[in-house]
Amino acid sequence: MNNYKASCRCGNVRLSFSLPVKTVVQCHCQDCRRMQGSDYSTWVAVADSQFSLDSGDEYLSKYELKQSSKSFCSACGTAVYGVNGRHFKEHKVIPLGIVENYSDDIKPQIQVYTEFKAPWTELHGRVPVFPRK
Numbered sequence: 001m002n003n004y005k006a007s008c009r010c011g012n013v014r015l016s017f018s019l020p021v022k023t024v025v026q027c028h029c030q031d032c033r034r035m036q037g038s039d040y041s042t043w044v045a046v047a048d049s050q051f052s053l054d055s056g057d058e059y060l061s062k063y064e065l066k067q068s069s070k071s072f073c074s075a076c077g078t079a080v081y082g083v084n085g086r087h088f089k090e091h092k093v094i095p096l097g098i099v100e101n102y103s104d105d106i107k108p109q110i111q112v113y114t115e116f117k118a119p120w121t122e123l124h125g126r127v128p129v130f131p132r133k
């Protein structure tokens, strides 16, 4: 039963996922800033078994790195999901911005790489910061 739906800008790629999610992360690293084109990225990690690509497989393009990848719609360019094999094996990471129905169940739970945050970005006081060793 997939109760959250997400889609790209043009609507060709549609996916869904169900609770409970693994975590919801706000990441301030430079890779995320570049790939999302925004100050920081917010994404939800969902177990593969709770994730479904419902339509648009033929539109997906993939950018692959060693342990990770990012899939995006080749028609509109929207990032739709990624794989982070280093930190979240057997999960998909989905940009929160493409989710169609929000609720507190998928609100941000942790902020990471805050030492790399853009100078103008204010950290969210209610979201804990991951402690760096």
Ligand SMILES: [Zn+2]
Binding pocket: 008, 009, 010, 011, 012, 013, 073, 074, 075, 076, 077, 078
């Ligand atoms: Zn699209």
Ligand SMILES: [Zn+2]
Binding pocket: 027, 028, 029, 030, 031, 032, 033, 041, 113
């Ligand atoms: Zn990042």
